[in-house]
Amino acid sequence: MLLITCPYCGDSRDESDFTYGGEAHIKRPLDPDALTDQEWADYLFMRTNTKGYFREMWNCSSGCRRWFNAERNTVTNHFRSFYRIGEQPPVPDTEVNNG
Amino acid sequence: MTKYSIFSLLRNAVSYNENWQAAWRSPEPKAEYDVIVVGGGGHGLATAYYLAKEHGITNVAVLEKGWIGGGNTGRNTTIVRSNYLWDEAALLYEKSMKLWEGLSQELNYNVMFSQRGVFNLGHNLQDMRDIHRRVNANRLNGVDGVVMSPDEIKAKVPCIDITSKPRYPVLGASFQPRGGVARHDAVAWGYARGADAAGVDIIQNCEVTGIRREDGAVTGVETSRGFIGAKKVAVVVAGHSGVLAEMAGIRLPLESHPLQAFVSEPLKPMFDTVVMSNAVHGYMSQSDKGELVIGAGIDSYNGYGQRGSFTTIEHTMAALMELFPIVSRVRMLRQWGGIVDTCPDACPIIGKMPVKGLYMNCGWGTGGFKATPGSGWVFAHTVAQDEPHELNAAFSLERFISGALIDEHGAAGVAH
Numbered sequence: 001m002l003l004i005t006c007p008y009c010g011d012s013r014d015e016s017d018f019t020y021g022g023e024a025h026i027k028r029p030l031d032p033d034a035l036t037d038q039e040w041a042d043y044l045f046m047r048t049n050t051k052g053y054f055r056e057m058w059n060c061s062s063g064c065r066r067w068f069n070a071e072r073n074t075v076t077n078h079f080r081s082f083y084r085i086g087e088q089p090p091v092p093d094t095e096v097n098n099g
Numbered sequence: 100m101t102k103y104s105i106f107s108l109l110r111n112a113v114s115y116n117e118n119w120q121a122a123w124r125s126p127e128p129k130a131e132y133d134v135i136v137v138g139g140g141g142h143g144l145a146t147a148y149y150l151a152k153e154h155g156i157t158n159v160a161v162l163e164k165g166w167i168g169g170g171n172t173g174r175n176t177t178i179v180r181s182n183y184l185w186d187e188a189a190l191l192y193e194k195s196m197k198l199w200e201g202l203s204q205e206l207n208y209n210v211m212f213s214q215r216g217v218f219n220l221g222h223n224l225q226d227m228r229d230i231h232r233r234v235n236a237n238r239l240n241g242v243d244g245v246v247m248s249p250d251e252i253k254a255k256v257p258c259i260d261i262t263s264k265p266r267y268p269v270l271g272a273s274f275q276p277r278g279g280v281a282r283h284d285a286v287a288w289g290y291a292r293g294a295d296a297a298g299v300d301i302i303q304n305c306e307v308t309g310i311r312r313e314d315g316a317v318t319g320v321e322t323s324r325g326f327i328g329a330k331k332v333a334v335v336v337a338g339h340s341g342v343l344a345e346m347a348g349i350r351l352p353l354e355s356h357p358l359q360a361f362v363s364e365p366l367k368p369m370f371d372t373v374v375m376s377n378a379v380h381g382y383m384s385q386s387d388k389g390e391l392v393i394g395a396g397i398d399s400y401n402g403y404g405q406r407g408s409f410t411t412i413e414h415t416m417a418a419l420m421e422l423f424p425i426v427s428r429v430r431m432l433r434q435w436g437g438i439v440d441t442c443p444d445a446c447p448i449i450g451k452m453p454v455k456g457l458y459m460n461c462g463w464g465t466g467g468f469k470a471t472p473g474s475g476w477v478f479a480h481t482v483a484q485d486e487p488h489e490l491n492a493a494f495s496l497e498r499f500i501s502g503a504l505i506d507e508h509g510a511a512g513v514a515h
Contacts, residue, residue, distance in 0.1 A: 001409045001410065002400070002408060014410070015408060016410045019399070020399040020400045022354065023354075037500045037502075038500055040500075041352075041499045041500040042350070044443075046350040046351065046352050046499070047352060047353065047354055049340075049341025049342075049354055049355055049401065049440075050341075050401075051339070051342050051355075051403045056400070056401065072400075074401050074403045074404070075402075075403045075404050076404065077402065077404060
């Protein structure tokens with residue numbers, strides 16, 4: 001069971017109150033018409049299937065119904081941080097997988 | 100390899116079963132092989148077995164980071180069926196079904212394949228339309244199947260509730276008589292024994308930590324037991340496919356999720372078939388020991404820890420209680436999780452990778468066990484001939500670029 005903290009509501013609740021949204025920080029193409037098939041495949045289907053700390057999206061579906069991001073270790077299920085959409089992750093890219 | 104028979108049983112009985120030969124050797128890895136198969140699960144061992152048997156390639160190593168049958172092969176709910184909707188999938192799983200039907204004899208190893216039939220229930224009108232369509236499609240592809248009414252289901256499964264009381268009442272089902280269950284560990288052990296007898300080296304406790312490449316071609320793998328060379332590396336590692344692909348600089352359309360299963364305390368014989376429900380999301384069969392073997396859907400989040408959340412257990416039990424009110428006081432004995440690599444179209448990727456000499460067989464998601472023999476058979480062909488067999492040509496990585504997906508999600512009556 002995961003205990004998740006919504007950064008908008010501020011309280012910690014059971015995972016059944018939330019909906020999973022998969023990998024975070026995938027950018028929607030700015031100019032979709034200019035994309036090749038390969039680039040479309042990368043955007044739509046290809047995923048970073050990280051073993052370790054992973055940035056992912058959750059929706060506070062039984063609370064404020066807003067999307068937010070989290071960093072969770074996919075092996076131990078330990079959450080390192082929760083942060084709002086539009087905010088930068090608290091741990092920089094270079095250290096994302098260290099510990 | 101000593102052949103198992105009634106005579107070998109008798110001979111070993113009189114010597115107090117102390118002289119059985121080990122089912123496979125535990126050799127030291129050689130410096131180089133023709134083919135390295137990464138992953139000693141059912142699919143990897145089947146690949147090695149068919150490389151030796153069908154293609155005469157015996158200088159093969161199977162590298163397993165843990166022990167044989169300790170991963171998803173020993174963690175599934177053992178259901179075998181081939182009633183998939185789309186032609187590509189139906190033909191691949193049916194190839195597997197045909198191999199299952201002769202597998203115990205071929206391997207001289209009892210995999211306890213029991214063709215007790217598989218029900219896929221429908222709970223609303225659209226479910227029933229889909230079931231009619233799928234059964235018709237199956238029959239056109241030579242896959243057996245019939246549509247059953249609630250009364251016909253009740254005759255086969257007396258403990259099921261077909262009244263209008265449940266929130267999602269049973270309106271009918273598809274039934275595949277040739278479907279059933281098999282002893283999952285025995286499949287891994289049987290293939291391991293068969294491959295070993297043909298000269299394949301099975302190396303356990305040997306984790307691959309890197310894939311060495313030169314000029315865009317594979318030259319071998321770094322392992323916890325040193326470098327092992329090979330011009331062809333075949334990766335069949337289920338949940339860890341993403342980790343291995345990253346070692347070769349390849350991105351895959353896969354996400355790894357925990358998938359849980361359960362067994363109950365042993366009960367007297369209750370029903371002798373397999374019941375699956377996509378709508379309420381649960382499936383159940385009864386093992387020869389009398390335990391109810393229960394499974395459901397994946398946990399929603401990505402994960403590599405071989406366990407899941409209680410929320411999913413609760414959801415599964417609620418679904419089964421609706422279908423089988425009789426189990427309400429049955430206690431669960433064990434629960435476990437495996438890591439499944441799910442693909443956006445719920446179909447596997449079996450083929451060549453952008454790096455020369457690298458082949459991957461992954462993305463089976465929640466439904467890989469049933470495909471073990473066929474998967475190994477087509478993958479061995481792909482590796483040996485350096486091109487896919489016609490049965491797995493459509494299951495390439497390129498389909499995500501071309502858009503030719505094989506969308507079995509929701510189409511196959513599967514609890515994906």
